[in-house]
Amino acid sequence: MKNTNLFVDNTLPNATEIEKLEKVDRVIEIIVGKPNKQYAGMAGTEAKIQLNGKFATVDEVGSYVLSELAKMPEQLQKVAIVSLKVDKKVSMGIVNDIKEELRKVKALKINYTTFEGDAFNNLQQ
Template sequence: MSKFSKKKSGEVPAVSTASLPDIVFMLLFFFMTVTVMKDNSLKVENILPNANEIKKLDKKDRVIYIYVGKPSKEYEKVYGTEPKIQLNDKFSDPSEVGSYILQERAKKHQDLQNFLTTSLKVDKNANMGLISDIKQELRKVNALKVNYTTYEGDAFRNLQ
């Protein structure tokens, strides 16, 4: 007779679920560390203009955003239809831009403070006078590196 016998039943062994909680918590921690929370909600209508030659900003942690545009429908009754400046989650005057830039600059690491870029996300129907006021305030606080955020496309479509 033989020393080895064949298994008669072809049952598949049960899958061990002992490591399942470990895997779930590992995925949870991964997504908690990787996910970036949205900083602020857009309160202005922001239809960006088109531009022919654009360059992508590489390091988003070195950018301070200023939004300019007509208040969205829910804020139109309170603030009207004229273009407004949005700094973080509130509407502001051009005179507040300088202090906002200084506050945002102070939040950044000392090594990054000299490399900060101010990105203007301006609606294509906004007044140039308002943009000029913002730029004057940026000059006062020595924030001279300014970027205009646009879409890639034919610049002549902005005239329509």
């Protein structure tokens, strides 16, 4: 994936049915997690969205995706995938809010980034 400094804790969940995305030129990345120690004082302790090296609100997700799509060649725009890198401790509420914003801008191809492994290990803290 893209080289981005993480502002949030991002321990990815495990999954058994995974597929590697080979063509990263068509991937738009959204990272979600609680701010790490360096940014917790500034951003608080609630889960935050990170878009291209900055914190963002749910309302900014749609415009971010549209701007990233506009940077891509037209043939890639049609096959673009939004990759959600969500910390395994984050509640699904923020994920559902992000997915709603993605629906509004017709970004319907979504991928969840995970590690390969037993999904039951996700229950362990």
